Amino acid sequence: MKFEELLKLVNEKTGDVLFVDGKGEIFGTEERLWDRFPFSEVVKGFEDAKSAGKGYFEVEEGGRIFEFKIERVLDGVFLVLRRDVTCARRIHKIKKDILSTVSHEIKTPLTVVKGNLDFLLAYRNLCAEDREIVEESLENVGKIENIVRSLRKLFLEESGGEVVDLKTVVEGVIRNYRKKFEEKGLKIKLFLESAYVRCERILFEQLVKNLIDNAVRFTDRGEINVTLKMGENGVVFSVRDTGRGIPEELQRMVFEKYVKSPDSEGQGIGLSVVKEIVKFHDWKISLSSEVNKGTEVKVIIPTSSTF
Template identity: 30%
Template sequence: MDSAARQNNENITAELIRMLAQQSRITPAPMLAALAVIAFFAADSLPRWLWAGWFSIAAMLLIFRAQFLARLPEMTQFTQRQQLTLTLVITFFNGVMHGVPLLYFSAFTELERAVITMILMGTSSINVSTTAGYRPIAVAYTLPTLGMAAVIWGLHGWAARPDWTSLSVAVLIVLYLPLLISLAGNGFRIFESSYRERLVQSAVNTQLQNILEQAESASSAKTRFLASASHDLRQPIHALSLFGSALSKRPLDDESRDIVMHMETALKALASQLDSLLDISKLDAGVVNINRQTFNLLDMAERLQVEFGPAAEEKGLSIWLDCYVDVFVDTDELLFERILRNLLSNAIKYTDSGKIMLSINAEEDLVTVSVVDSGRGIPKAEQQRVFEEFYQLENPERDRRKGLGLGLAIVKRLVKLLDLKFSLYSVPSDGTRISLTLPISHECPQTAPDQPKAMASWETLRLLVVDDEMEVGLGMQALLETFGATVDVADSTASALELGLANRPDILLADFRLRGEDNGLETIRNLRAVYPKLPAILISGDTAPDRLREANEAGIKLLHKPVAAPILEDAIAEACNLQVMEN
């Protein structure tokens, strides 16, 4: 026998021993009840010392066997074969003790003999079922009980004159014995088969768990890589954006202004693609908060129709709106609009002729918003894959004008976040319908009155910029000084604290990730220890989910590089109660 087969047999034997230990708790109660019935019969015809002594010894032996089997897996001083041999010996003596009353066969009435025989047949069946049908143990108990019963009934039938009833019972027991042993063998084969199937299933589960862990590890590695790549790319783009914005605010001739405009357009396109990566990271990090409010779907649909109309017209398409009544819903308006924007953009991208329809269908308490196109459609096999990150149909050359393949991945995450019912129906060459279903709100939106903004002067503002990249710091300084503000630039928490102590800043703009273990959160904490209510904004090129969660938990406004000049201006103005400058 090879080592693999030997190991397999050892495993099955170990499993049998564990099962014997578990079943040992079940056997004593019914066995003791059966022995008590036999003792009750014997009490009428046998001396008390005889039947009581027998019952006491049989009961103690039965309890000893149960306790022995319960501790069997712990008896490592014995080999598996020795453990089973001991079990077999103890079971044999149990069988002998249970068969002893048959020696006093003639002392019982005919009915009592029949009942005792049926009891022994029942205890034999219990023995087989509680030992997984292991044949040696089954035989060890059955031979001294049913074997003795067959012999006693046969001898009684031929004792004086042929008693055909007794002989018939003897024959039936003889026929039952091999049947019971055969059933025991079948039971043990089922036990072995079940154990092997469990081993196979366990191996498959382990393999699947390993595959899942590898997939999760690969996903984490991808996330870390994208976060690192995003950070490294955002730094120079952010600096270029700042210098470009600063340059656009200076007096330029028409040709130079045209160059600056094209440069800013290219930077915006690149920033838009990087922001798609950021959206994925934010959703995966769980830092996207839902701001539920009641709004009118018709207003949103009309706005999107106007917005996407020019892009559709460039391809010879038209956008139709199939809704003419007000429909109010209660969800996050910005996130829901982001879903529709991505779906409309995708529909225009993959439709060459015909139309795009934005449909709003209200029925009872539910409304279904659908984006329907007459485009190329999605093959059945691809309808799940198109929602994966970076997966695009018909873009093997990775044309950046077709995006990064993140639009539908973002849609999938936003649909889950907003708990919307989502469906997709598509036929190749016959278009696609993507539908979102959500409850109708029966409340009308309340418009908050405009709050008057406090007025302050940029010229009196002192800003402290902290960034370990010199070009970024200088770019921020160049841009912010065009607003008339005074700007100090530091490259670490230590230098920021030194500058902040020398001249109190009105606001702190700190890069999230600085050199080494230093970071913008630490900078903000140190400066706020000196100036407790100091306004602060974090600026980061890092899109790792852990970083996003950390910033979100700190409760500090976070801007992501590259930051467009108007967004930066609005954020500073909001934090410092300034008036946004007119361009």
């Protein structure tokens, strides 16, 4: 079968996958891409693909939203993918509405609490111990506000970020877990290099907390190794423990919501949040584990994000 005949067959059998030539003509037909989809965005998207190799656009038709991706696969041959994203856009709007409501409901009482604490510091003659308590409460109010802002960015995919000293963040999380390490008699080994990355600080901190928390929870004896270093493909952050390990049949699903081992007392959402944070930043994550020997979770931050 000739190559052109194969492309014609694919075009005839599929509606959302098409192959077109350099003139925009759909293989096996006398139509051009913009004849079948008569939108100005189609012409521009195809021109982008011709000049840059890739084109992307969305169109609305009959109350539905379609996403188009055009990519050059060979000289004079372009692959066109069309996807109905109506449901995804509606879910996004629902998430946005819910988060807006929740963040507003949280922000209002936090503002009152913060105002009262500021008043106590400014207008009450507090003893040193009481002042320390109020200042600590104010600090935690600020942390809650940061968490709410970062959740909006995570689930609504809002762009942003700042250059963050990852080593400082990791060290801060470890300090807060020292007591838990001591209570379980676990050794903590740190191999931390300086690394500056543009990211959402509060989200990276949450990622570290979730991985450390999992390691502590499922390790009854031995040690936990936390590594932050520059690798060939960017910054590598990993947490390795000598704990119970994860059964092989669960490993491919462990980053999904509510997936957990039968003996786990958690809700099965810790690693799913880690995966969402990784996805938000366009990083990569991997997991290796062996029952009764331990688990290692590794996050790779590409060089393009480092400073």
